[in-house]
Amino acid sequence: MISIKNAKKTYRMGDEEIKALDDVTFDVKQGEFIAIIGPSGSGKSTLLHTIGGLDSLDNGSITVDGDDLAVLKDRDLARYRNKTVGFIFQNFNLQSRYTALDNVELGLIFAGMPKKERKEKARAALEKVGLADRVSHKPTELSGGQQQRVSIARAMVNSPKVILADEPTGNLDSKSGEKIIELLHDLQQKMNVTILVVTHDDRIAHKADRILRILDGKIVEDVTNGKKEAVKEYTD
Amino acid sequence: MKFIDSIQIAFSNLFRQKLRTLLTIFSIVIGATLISLVYAVIPGFENFLNAQFNSMNSPKLIEIYASKERPGQEFMGSIGSGPEEYKEGDSGSISFDFATFKDADMEKISQVDGVKKVHEIPMPTVEYAKMEEKDKRLKVSYAVYLPEFLQENLNLVAGEKLKDSNSGKMMLANQFVESFGYSNAEEMIGKTIILRVKQQPTFDAVASIAVPSSVTAMEEKVKDYKFEVVGITEKTILSSAVYLSYTDALEMSRFARGSDNVLTDKDEQRIVAWVELDSADRADEVKKKIEELGYSGMTYEESQNILNDIFGVLTIAFSSFGVLAMAVSSLGILNTLVMAVYERTREIGVMKAIGATKKTVALLFTLEAALIGLFGGLIGLGLGFGIAELLNIIGHKTVLSAFDTLDLSNVSSLLLLAPGLSVVVATIAGIYPAIRASKLDPVKALHYE
Numbered sequence: 001m002i003s004i005k006n007a008k009k010t011y012r013m014g015d016e017e018i019k020a021l022d023d024v025t026f027d028v029k030q031g032e033f034i035a036i037i038g039p040s041g042s043g044k045s046t047l048l049h050t051i052g053g054l055d056s057l058d059n060g061s062i063t064v065d066g067d068d069l070a071v072l073k074d075r076d077l078a079r080y081r082n083k084t085v086g087f088i089f090q091n092f093n094l095q096s097r098y099t100a101l102d103n104v105e106l107g108l109i110f111a112g113m114p115k116k117e118r119k120e121k122a123r124a125a126l127e128k129v130g131l132a133d134r135v136s137h138k139p140t141e142l143s144g145g146q147q148q149r150v151s152i153a154r155a156m157v158n159s160p161k162v163i164l165a166d167e168p169t170g171n172l173d174s175k176s177g178e179k180i181i182e183l184l185h186d187l188q189q190k191m192n193v194t195i196l197v198v199t200h201d202d203r204i205a206h207k208a209d210r211i212l213r214i215l216d217g218k219i220v221e222d223v224t225n226g227k228k229e230a231v232k233e234y235t236d
Numbered sequence: 237m238k239f240i241d242s243i244q245i246a247f248s249n250l251f252r253q254k255l256r257t258l259l260t261i262f263s264i265v266i267g268a269t270l271i272s273l274v275y276a277v278i279p280g281f282e283n284f285l286n287a288q289f290n291s292m293n294s295p296k297l298i299e300i301y302a303s304k305e306r307p308g309q310e311f312m313g314s315i316g317s318g319p320e321e322y323k324e325g326d327s328g329s330i331s332f333d334f335a336t337f338k339d340a341d342m343e344k345i346s347q348v349d350g351v352k353k354v355h356e357i358p359m360p361t362v363e364y365a366k367m368e369e370k371d372k373r374l375k376v377s378y379a380v381y382l383p384e385f386l387q388e389n390l391n392l393v394a395g396e397k398l399k400d401s402n403s404g405k406m407m408l409a410n411q412f413v414e415s416f417g418y419s420n421a422e423e424m425i426g427k428t429i430i431l432r433v434k435q436q437p438t439f440d441a442v443a444s445i446a447v448p449s450s451v452t453a454m455e456e457k458v459k460d461y462k463f464e465v466v467g468i469t470e471k472t473i474l475s476s477a478v479y480l481s482y483t484d485a486l487e488m489s490r491f492a493r494g495s496d497n498v499l500t501d502k503d504e505q506r507i508v509a510w511v512e513l514d515s516a517d518r519a520d521e522v523k524k525k526i527e528e529l530g531y532s533g534m535t536y537e538e539s540q541n542i543l544n545d546i547f548g549v550l551t552i553a554f555s556s557f558g559v560l561a562m563a564v565s566s567l568g569i570l571n572t573l574v575m576a577v578y579e580r581t582r583e584i585g586v587m588k589a590i591g592a593t594k595k596t597v598a599l600l601f602t603l604e605a606a607l608i609g610l611f612g613g614l615i616g617l618g619l620g621f622g623i624a625e626l627l628n629i630i631g632h633k634t635v636l637s638a639f640d641t642l643d644l645s646n647v648s649s650l651l652l653l654a655p656g657l658s659v660v661v662a663t664i665a666g667i668y669p670a671i672r673a674s675k676l677d678p679v680k681a682l683h684y685e
Contacts, residue, residue: 054589054678074594082591093586093682097252107590109241154590 001161001194002028002051006060009046009217020046021057022217030161031192033185035205038214044198045166047214051196052085052164053077065161082111086155090167092147094139100126100150101135104157111158125153129183145176152183156193163187165197169204181207237596246603249576260572261612263565264658268616269623270558271654274551276624280646282547287641288473289543290389292382293536295516296352298523300345300533302335302507337506344529345511350522355383355510356499360433360488363458365408365478367416368428374415378477379431381485382407385512394421395467398479406431406463407479410471411638421468431461431478435494459491475638562658566665569608573601573669577676584673585681598674605666606659613655620654621645 009021020043028034036044049055050062053069062069065084072080081087094103101122108118126135129149139147148168155163165184169177185207188195197204205211213221250257337356346354362376387397398407406429413421435457461484469479480488490498497503511533513522519535526533577584584597624645636642 049679052589054682078588078591078593078596081589087589089586089682093582093589095583095586097248106587109245110237110587110591110593110596112237114238115241158591 001030001032001065002196003063004051004060005062007047007050007057007062008059009043009050009055009057019043019217021050021060023060024217024219025060026212026219026222028194028196030194031188032210033188033195033208034197034210034212035208036196036198036212036214037200037205042214043217044214046217048164048166048196048198051162052087053080078110082107083158084160085162085164086158086160088148088151088155088163088165088168090170092139092144092151092171094147094150094154096139099136099138100131100142100153103139103150104154107154107158121157122153125157126150128156129153143176144172145179148172148176148180149183152180152187156187156191159191160193162194162196165195165199167198167200169199169201177201178203237592237599242596242599242603243607246600246607249580249600250604250607253572253576253579256572256575257608260565260568261608261615263568264562264609264612264662265616265619267558267561267563267565267661268613268654268658269620270561270616271555271657272617272620272651273623274554274558274620275648275650275653276621276646277627277644278547278551278554279648279650280624280628280643282544283646284639284642285543286540289540291470291472292386292390292474293539294385294388294512295519295536296385296513297536298511298513298519298526298533299539300354300509300511300526300531302337302341302531304335304530304532306532306534335507336504337509338501341531342509345509345526345531348522348525348529350514350518350525351511352514353383353512355381355482355512356506357381357508357510358482358485358489358499360480360485360492361436362478362488363432363434365412366430366432368430368462370416372416374412374476376431376476376478378474379480379485379488380477381482382479383482383510383512386510391470392467393470395425395465397467398481400481402466402481403483404463405466405481406484407467407469408465409469409475409477411475412478413468424465424468427465429463429465429478431463431488432458433461433488433492434458435492457494461488471638471640473639558654559657562661565612566661569605569662569665570668572608573605573666574672576604577601577669577673580673581676581681581684584676585678585684588676588678589682594674597676598670601670601673602663602666605670606663608666609659609662610655612662613658616658617651617654621651 004027005025007021007024008019011018011020018041022043024043024047036047038044046055050057050069051064053072057070064080067076067080067084069077069080095106098106101119104122104125105118108121111118113121123132123135126132129152131146131149131153134142134146134150137146139150142150148171152168155165163184168184169180172180181201181204184195184197184204187193197208199205209224211221211223212219213223342354342356345351357380359378359380362379364373365376366373382398384397384400390397392407393410395407398405408424408429410421413424416424418424463480463484486499490496499506511522511526513519516536519537523533523535587597628644631644632639632642636644
């Protein structure tokens, strides 16, 4: 489903060069639930952004569902972000003046879907995350957990193959976080969606099929189904 | 993304900062109002004066002057064009030395190919007009011989037009009807009007008497001329004019000036005449020939151009204030939208993350700018036209009451200029913020605080 080869990405911070991705190579199977863990600044988010087509690599390649992201032009990249992947953010990133329904609908508007169809789809997505009775609420009228569920609905409304979540439980209390993890797990089970979650949350790591630990832009640990596997490259 | 959805989103974005948006719209309203006002009022004036101008004019007319230079042309020519080279015989300053026509000149001009007739224009000074059956006396501002060919575009409210051979008959300006106490113009047709002419000897007449002291001793002489009213014109700016046949007008002129020299070789005021052409198409050609004979002339088209030029200059001058105001307000729009880009940076990041192209983001901001322009322009159009309408109503109740056909709130497609221009100006102002928004790095935008 996802194939990453020799991915390299360097940032400059003043005089300092930061290797956000340092020759990262790994594959992801359709329907896998992967937790990406590691300390702050280790390159987890960069990995997520590059897979999501929001950021580009300096070197190497990322292929998702047959699309080589490096060769996609703005229009195709936008369509890729619209159809193939769905983003979930730590701070939800909902538009405060829009209702839950409007927020979920937005991506479908960019896809050029007719009004009636997209309203139905958005409503169905909100139903799936358990917010059928909250469609016309604005984000400020919803709890944190509910807001994150709206953003999950937004991420999956266009039936993406991959969901990319950046610390989805980071801003939530443990009970709400629990529900979000359940929901993500549920999506994976029922819809066979591939899920990559950047997290500090042990509970998510436990639910995951596979855990990638990143340090200084390298994958230092790749654990599948609880078993530790040898990692090809180690830190210097 | 569907265009209708883009408009809807741009529209709703517009009113997130209501006060700021309204102030920005207001800034463009000022310019749009000015421009709309100009394009409502000035064409109204222009149409009115053109209609007036045409009501007693004809494309078959060339006004000719006995002098080589058209009187006043030298003065007009000295504006803006810089000094001309001096030629032997030129006078240094602007001269008002008008040559006069002689019978031989008239003969020569009437022989020019394309000339149907040369009309000389006796314009007697009339003391007053009076109905035979009434005592009321009314002032006459303008009594003139009006040849048939100049009556082609003249509309009458009653009676018929004055024929060149209609000695003893007259046409009157519409305003006489009411002033004489009639409610209907038809009632005046066939009635008799007396025009009193008072003798006011001019210098050549006085000189011919040769005894200067006799001027003061001269008896005041008056003469009454009787006319049958054959036609009443529609309302024109010549609100107290009467129109006469050539023979009557000449006779009255001679009496008024106390001299039989009027329109003879001895007449020192015989400086202008009207040439009637066979066909309007030949105006330029005939004018050229007449000029080659040593006279000057102005065709119908030239005189109309002068009028149009004046209005063209007025329109440009006044509307440039509006354009200037719009240019200034474009800075306000630019500022508003640049601020909006800052405020919505995170949102732009989200939009990109969920599938908006650069073009979509740019379009949304450009549309927002265009909508500011559209609203500003439409409000400006409404205000400008409203003010024009108000001027129209107040004007016609006061100073313009005599001019029914003068419409200061003139409706034409030119009125679309203000909203059109404000949309263009606003859209141009929106280009930079739109490009800026579309180029935002989505990762940085998503983490923008």
